């Protein structure tokens with residue numbers, strides 16, 4: 001089957017155009033460059049990969065960036081002390097603590113210790129609350145915010161549409177639903193949240209004009225779950241064994257891609273769809289944090 005590439009939403013292209021904009025804006029700043037610090041605990045391979053990628057991109061747009069690597073054995077209290085050092089540091093605009101954290105450390109406690117004005121990930125409880133209050137000055141989590149940006153730049157209308165979100169995580173599902181339900185041109189949607197315990201999932205997803213899957217399980221969204229002409233946003237990043245691949249595995253999303261493509265009007269591929277937008281939004285948030293702190 002030939003793939004109809006006109007249906008694919010190219011996240012890499014959109015992210016690149018955002019980097020161009022940020023690069024130009026940062027080059028015009030007087031004084032020091034925006035600075036984002038990444039805190040990584042332990043040696044989780046995925047975290048190592050993502051954090052080094054984020055730093056590389058930060059440097060490429062003219063921001064400053066450092067990675068702080070802490071041992072797996074660190075306690076929650078010690079980690080929070082480290083976060084608070086960066087809260088106080090006037091030369092740091094953004095702080096990101098990469099999840100997942102080792103067992104025994106409360107991610108919520110750590111995220112809540114980040115200065116809300118430096119919380120470029122948008123996971124601090126104050127920013128979660130401000131999202132509910134529809135405060136546009138706050139930081140929203142990068143992946144759902146990046147999806148809004150992708151929908152906007154692809155001219156995909158959300159007002160009045162039925163969006164079904166599969167997944168209820170702090171990082172994607174819940175903030176995605178809140179953002180889309182906001183009274184805002186990139187919101188105004190009718191939103192349904194589904195999750196692993198939802199009954200009659202296909203019946204619900206089939207009603208979606210826009211279907212967002214963030215459940216983290218391959219082939220969760222099959223052709224019988226998608227309405228003809230729907231927009232499908234695949235947030236999943238899942239490893240599946242593939243003896244033919246060089247590394248012995250390949251990355252797939254949550255969507256049974258080849259079966260679903262013929263049905264959709266637009267779809268994000270994995271990789272190259274939502275993933276690049278998460279990092280692009282993080283960079284936008286870093287510049288936003290810098291401006292917030294320098295406009296006092």
Ligand code: GUN
Pocket residue numbers: 096097098099100121142143171278
């Ligand atoms: N782990 C997986 N996604 C994310 C993210 O967006 N931010 C952080 N801090 N950790 C993550």
